[in-house]
Amino acid sequence: MSADNLLDFFKFAETSSVPQPVPCAEDTPKPRQPRNKTAKRASKACRSCRARKVRCDFVYTGAPCTNCKLDRVDCIIPDRIGNKAGNGFTKPKPLEAAEPNGEHNNGRGDIDGLTGQPRNARSRLYQYACGLAAGVIVAGTTEQEPRQPPTSDWYKSPSQSSRPSRPSLGESIVDLAAVPGFIKPPLNCISATDLAYLTSQGALQIPSTQLREELLNAFIEHVYPFLPLVNVHELASTVASGDASTGQLSLTLFQALMLAGTAFVDGEYLLSAGYSSRSEATKEFVEKVRLLCKYDFDSDKIVTIQSLLLMAYCTSGAMYKDNWRWIDMAISTAYSINLHYDPMTIDTGPGSDSAASKRLRKRLWWCVFMLAQQVTLSVHIPCKAPNDGATVPVLSEDDFEIAMLPPTVRWPGDEHSLLRDTNKQRLLAVMCVNMCKLSACFENILGLQYQTSNHGWDADDPNKRSYLIPRGEDVDQHKMKWQEDELEAMLTQLPHEAQNPARSAVDDAVDVHISLFHMFFCTVLSILYAPQMFPRNPGGAGASSSSSSDSSSSSTTTTNTSSSSSTSTSTNPTTTTPLAPGPTSSPGEKILNFRTISAQAACAITTVAQRLVVHGLIPLLPSTSVSYIVVAGFTHVSGLQSPSYEVRAPCLHQLRQCLKLLESLRENNAGAQSAISFLEAATRRLGMFAQ
Known part of the structure; x- marks a missing residue:
């Protein structure tokens, strides 16, 4: 096989570059000032020009800018989250029960006609x-029903009565005036117009109690073990309480957790909620998280990184081209808050100096790194987050939350669920550590x-x-x-x-x-x-x-x-x-x-x-x-x-x-x-x- 054939493999998953935004129309030029004239800064600049502190003409020429053309480097625009051209979504077949394939392959044969073992x-x-x-x-070497949460009415807005209904989802969506108390209210800087727009787009809609519990449980069982980007016990206690007594959860992160669960939850729950396919549910929650990130619904950068990672981990198919974009944004945000430094040796700021917060920062950085390597393998584009310069040590078992969920906390599942089995938690923590080393x-x-x-x-x-x-x-x-x-x-x-x-x-x-x-x-x-x-x-x-x-002609x-x-x-x-x-x-x-x-x-x-x-x-x-x-x-x-x-x-x-x-x-x-x-x-x- 020639090297050209191997080259085709690395060009298999082509990803489109960052979409070109339409150059914004500037106001009519102002009259020239007779003196003390200073050059106006470009309204937008690519990452390369910003780092070199040179003027970028991206707004006028589109991507790539002239500097990146001449240097033959990627013209990456740190655009606002969510300004992408189209969704490119194709609805797959309806959910069906997976039919196990009983064929068990033992016919590998001697692929290269070689026997014996290397040294x-x-x-x-x-x-x-x-x-x-x-x-x-x-x-090797060794071995009762959930309580109905109280509600709050901070989501009410004057345009609520004109909000488009979602009849296809039936009763699976809770009314906006009945949002669980464990969800943080929006920031004061969010205008009423933006809030009304997010409401009309469904970004503030919360799944029904049964669906959201199953989605969260699917995230904890199937995503969290190799992507430990939250304090899972704190998350379970907050959601199970139904109010703000044990803390509050960002709506952006909550919708991202819902998105992560759609890929692994039993399809019957999605069908009963009104979704015709798993892909439809994934598309809807991706759009919710994208809008919430775009409008800065939460100012916490940690929440932004967590949400971007979950979007990159859970999207596929027509939306898979955006994975590298989400990863790139997560990496940029991580560097902006010094997430690549050892949290034990730097000042992480007020409210983040506890041991649990430092462990979370350490795990979150390795989640960024691991997922970046996985996306590199998928799209065959050089990794943009090299570990050079990072001082975060490799994860250890002590960096994970290994504890049994208190029996007073009601959570779906039996005693064998992950949150109630410390042996499973310890084993999966060790596997995650090895996954970090392998990455x-x-x-x-x-x-x-x-x-x-x-x-x-x-x-x-x-x-x-x-x-x-x-x-x-x-x-x-x-x-x-x-x-x-x-x-x-x-x-x-x-x-x-x-x-x-x-x-x-x-x-x-x-x-x-x-x-x-x-x-x-x-x-x-x-x-x-x-x-x-x-x-x-x-x-x-x-x-x-x-x-x-x-040399081997003397043998058979x-x-x-x-x-x-x-x-x-x-x-x-x-x-x-x-x-x-x-x-x-x-x-x-x-x-x-x-x-x-x-x-x-x-x-x-x-x-x-x-x-x-x-x-x-x-x-x-x-x-x-x-x-x-x-x-x-x-x-x-x-x-x-x-x-x-x-x-x-x-x-x-x-x-x-x-x-x-x-x-x-x-x-x-x-x-x-x-x-x-x-x-x-x-x-x-x-x-x-x-x-």
Whole structure:
């Protein structure tokens, strides 16, 4: 497989740049002043010009501005939140019960025709991938009804009687005069006109008691474990009280929490609330949060970051192009309040100096960092939030709230819910810590194996973005070995309960999060070795492959080589001797070994996801899981170029499984359709689609 094919993968998820706002019409020029004339500042400036303190002509020319055109850099406009062009929303099919796929894949075969195992840390990673793909446990180290809340009437406005009704939602929406007491009132700076507009757009509408409790419970069970951006016990106590006795919650954050729950709540609750599909509910809550952020309904920057992260985490499909925009805004806001500094060493301001507030700031920064890496993997655009300069230490178990919810607090669910089970809280906290470490490792691997390229950049087209391309053979092998050792050490430090991603007797939510970690781990493995599989020097790679074939001719091998260097690069010899790259290994042997580990990692991703399908847990996967399956599918597609049928057959079988998995994810993740189209297009180019 050529480097151009690999390049297509990184250009798979194209995102549109920040939309060009229409240049605002300035007032008629004022008469020239005879003296003491000072240059008027531009009404708007891009981020690059603002940082360099130079005049920006974005208002007159649109994005990109002249300075960014000449410098060939991204022209990022720090526009007000929510000024986007259209929603681009497509309504999917109505909610249906997820039908488990009973097919269990064991037909991976020997993808590269290689047997045996590499040595050292790479050997451990290879054994790990093989164990997951074969379903083998990896050895480790160890093991009453809700009360109706009182109401307040601060939402009443003169235009309330003319507010458009929402008959499709029926009784699921509480009247605006009956807002729960735990919701903070609007700021005094919010004008009556803005408040009336937000009311008319439905941004102030609150779901019914039953729906909001189920949505919050879905957030706590399925989003909070890997995105711990709130004090969850304080949140539950505040909502359960129904009044302001235990504190108040920002309406912006509340609507964002509702949005996060729409992706995981039982579809029956959404259907009974009047929504025709899960996507319709997601679209409505995204619009609510966007409007509240746009009109600065809450002045707390922490709330703004939390809301932006939840929007980036929960949107997919036609709205998925906005994910990077929400992340970029969250990063900018985080830096503006010094969130990237260790909260234990700086003054966080009045009201934020408590231990709980400092722990929240620490977790929130790592949520920004982790989600930025996930979005980078999805859209293949260089991360805009490098960890350089940040002094926040890595998370530890002490940074999480591990306590049982008091029995006096009424909360939906039984004694096995997350808030009432400290063992589950502790296990998921450890998994979140490992997810932080893996995200940091992923960032290092991107910097080691890939570089930013402006290939194809068009200064007149703002939609052309920089993207990542592999460095090829220019990688420092010592740094690569260090990354392998770091990944291997991470495996040995996993708790015993998290060693096997197969379904356990703990809990569905726990099983899904453990599976997500292993899928991301295998994705990082594939990304680590992918550039080495397809070196950028085809002639050298072809020669190496030929020499490798000649050296193994004495054993029982079947080698098919081509005189063309490009064909030699994509050839997978079949041998019975393990090829472990070491100080004496030839480049061809290293390529074969990289293909082996990457292929086994791709098989492991497919197998772990299939287990979730068999047990009916596929609807609980977030939108980030689509990227993992795409990486696995791309690896299987690369194996289809082998001239050996014994190599192509299992790759084709695995590719079918990836397509079936993406089909299963289409209901809850609209972005899966784009992934299906990408893999189908890749197989068409190889003439394999009919098979």
